[in-house]
Amino acid sequence: MFEGKSVAITGATSGIGRAIAEMFLAGGAKVAISDLTSPQDTADEIGAVAFKCDVSKEAEIEEFIDNAGAANGPVDIFVANAGVGYGDEKHAAGASNEAWEASWQINVMQSVYASRVLLPEWRERGGGRLVVTSSAAGLMAQIGSASYTATKHAVEAFAEQVAFEHAHQGVKVNCICPQYVRTNMTKGFSMAENSKDGFLEPSDVADALKKAIENDKFLVLPHPVVGEYFKHRAMDVDAYIGGMAKLKSKLRAETLPLKS
Template sequence: MSFGDGKRVLVTGAASGLGAALVAAFRSRGDDVLATDRVAGDGIDLVLDITSEPDWAAAVEAVRERWGGLDVLINNAGVAGGGRVDLCTLDEWQWITDVNLFGAVRGTRAFVPLLKEQGSGHLVNVASLAGLVHPAGMASYNATKAAVVAFTETCGHELASYGIRASVVCPSYFRTNLVASMRGSDEAVGRLVAGLVERSKVSAEDIAAAVLAGMDAGEDVIVPDEAARQAYFLKWADRSAYDAVMRDQAAKLRAGAES
């Protein structure tokens, strides 16, 4: 299925980063996009806080009034967080879970009745490579993104008979302002993540282009960049080597925190 023929698309977290890049990529192919974010701003068509069920209900009504239906729902909005298991607080766990996991759950639950009515649609949930491989110091983030991967696969099985597809996107680190939203008591993890994002040569536009290509190719799990593909391949091809890499990273995190 090609998504360059006037599809109706809703994107969350569209004010910047990958969300803004996705909006631009879809529009460049002739799709009609409703760009949403939790605060109003330039380029935002609808205010949508993904932690608010009333906001999601209003988004469904806005889509019905504007288009009468929806072809693609992109659950992109999310936040960064993390911390070693004894340093990441339960409040931090609850915050990141409410946004990263339940944001996608709320959006999917809000729109599935409409998609079932029309007998078509494509759910696209933006997770992370952290949903497939699980580095030290990121348990809360890893857990939410792994849950999004599992949730998306489940939706794909459950909704296939209604003509609805589901894909999950799992990029590695790329240049974005996601780190600005990061919370956490473990400052060493924050420094580590910020450095990885800064050093990445991959842009949000690169990831957006790969997402559209993956959707066109019918991929259920879209791993959009080479670093992510290599890490995922290593995990299932050579688990002992993968474990060694992850534990070396954990050792470096400890050394950095203690220095």
């Protein structure tokens, strides 16, 4: 299905990024993966090429796209997957400025930096695909991490904007919005392990992305119930906030979670 396509994926040493790399490779693509340090071992295991790319630095994204292009041909599909989350201390504005800044750079600006390089190229070449890994928190919220919620919403909004502004140029966009998935990010996080909506494997997310591409769907919902929650929030935001407040009280004892 992806025969000969050149795919570049960030934050792909393990977890969701690695699973997405394996899905594209199985479909016949040529894949370049990157992470904070070059994920050479992962690349050797799965048959990809590896590069170092700190996605918070625009120059490193440009370099990754160049390197991926030199190895596999001009990038057809870019997956902005790297992400971080920081818990709030004491109250919803309690995370440090450093945590907010890192969340903004990594969770949002990586997609802007990549798009700045790729959209003009894709316009010339007649199309391309941007995939962003947002989160169910990008449609609703992550209790205990306002910076994660806000930045995952921001990247979802940016992805929508790219989708409608560049549709006429053949640019496709997918926005992945899972609840909890078993990766390094959720290791030891009981809210994830005990989630009533299921604790998925990274391969489930990759399968959901493949289906969304086949069916030409923007939103990728590995936990389908997230689509229902999203509708509910849109229809009655007061009821949604009330429900989240109840959930927050229930989880008050939970220590905070997200790390990467």
